[in-house]
Amino acid sequence: MTDLTMWLEATAGLSAAGGVGYAKVRAPHAYWALVGLPATLVRFGFSYRPTMDVCGLTVRPSGLRAFVTRNLSRREVQPVPPKIRRVRGTSTGLRVTLRLPAGLEPADVAAASERLRHAWGVHSVTVRETKPGFVELRMTGYDVLRRVRMPRRAVPHDMIVPVALRDDGTAFERDYCKAPMALTLGANGSGKSMYQRNLIKGLARLPVALAGIDCKRGVEQSAYGPRLSALVTTPDDAASLLAVLVAEMEDHGIRTAQPVPDSGGPGRDVRASERGDGLPVAPEAHRSPRLPGRPSPALRPQ
Numbered sequence: 001m002t003d004l005t006m007w008l009e010a011t012a013g014l015s016a017a018g019g020v021g022y023a024k025v026r027a028p029h030a031y032w033a034l035v036g037l038p039a040t041l042v043r044f045g046f047s048y049r050p051t052m053d054v055c056g057l058t059v060r061p062s063g064l065r066a067f068v069t070r071n072l073s074r075r076e077v078q079p080v081p082p083k084i085r086r087v088r089g090t091s092t093g094l095r096v097t098l099r100l101p102a103g104l105e106p107a108d109v110a111a112a113s114e115r116l117r118h119a120w121g122v123h124s125v126t127v128r129e130t131k132p133g134f135v136e137l138r139m140t141g142y143d144v145l146r147r148v149r150m151p152r153r154a155v156p157h158d159m160i161v162p163v164a165l166r167d168d169g170t171a172f173e174r175d176y177c178k179a180p181m182a183l184t185l186g187a188n189g190s191g192k193s194m195y196q197r198n199l200i201k202g203l204a205r206l207p208v209a210l211a212g213i214d215c216k217r218g219v220e221q222s223a224y225g226p227r228l229s230a231l232v233t234t235p236d237d238a239a240s241l242l243a244v245l246v247a248e249m250e251d252h253g254i255r256t257a258q259p260v261p262d263s264g265g266p267g268r269d270v271r272a273s274e275r276g277d278g279l280p281v282a283p284e285a286h287r288s289p290r291l292p293g294r295p296s297p298a299l300r301p302q
Contacts, residue, residue: 028143032142041094047119049081055115056112061078084097091151093123093139093169098137106129113126113127116137124139125137138170144169145165159208160174161206162174164198210227213238218231
């Protein structure tokens with residue numbers, strides 16, 4: 001009976017160890033929540049002060065503090081590390097908010113991020129300044145880019161579309177209110193198509209009209225047809241669509257100054273008179289007409 005119990009205990013221990021090893025490779029999200037996060041919290045709590053000291057992230061205490069420590073507390077005066085304000089575990093890592101003492105700056109902490117990563121046994125440490133005098137250490141327990149899982153709170157809203165995942169586990173958002181126009185460039189295999197797919201998927205959930213012009217005759221954007229308000233794949237259709245878009249902008253009162261020749265000299269900038277709403281109006285002769293002979297593509301919000 002004793003031998004059977006010993007064999008059962010040994011088998012259970014080996015099974016548990018194998019399950020933990022399997023989860024670490026195949027399910028890092030679950031491994032971090034069950035094993036990695038508690039172990040990192042314990043390691044961080046016990047080694048915080050000596051780690052900051054050896055990484056050069058401590059300063060000499062003030063004269064008053066040194067006097068109180070030496071004469072009233074009867075303790076040895078030690079260097080002062082950044083003060084921990086908040087520790088919060090996440091599904092991908094650990095976030096620690098630090099209050100920097102006088103004499104330290106965020107660049108000092110960022111320069112020591114690689115040493116902090118090895119000291120606390122995490123995959124990466126990223127330093128972000130939250131406000132003057134405060135930094136946030138964003139630790140990731142595993143490679144979040146190996147199998148991308150967007151945060152649950154990363155949803156499109158107010159012309160802000162989450163399109164990618166950063167290496168610190170946070171979502172990269174495309175804010176059209178701050179930057180309405182953009183040009184995406186990159187080498188082959190750099191992720192341009194994936195970026196475009198996530199962008200169209202996010203914008204399709206907002207009350208906007210999406211128009212696509214595919215210069216490869218539908219190779220790139222034909223799969224997004226159900227999500228687009230208009231999709232053209234030929235030069236003639238593209239010209240018609242652009243004419244419709246320009247006319248739509250003009251209907252909303254968006255105008256720009258256009259250089260037109262006149263008797264005063266070639267190429268002189270002539271700005272048209274303003275409408276009642278204060279927006280400039282281009283001369284009638286220089287408005288982009290609708291191309292005849294082709295139906296205008298419908299622009300319908302998704």
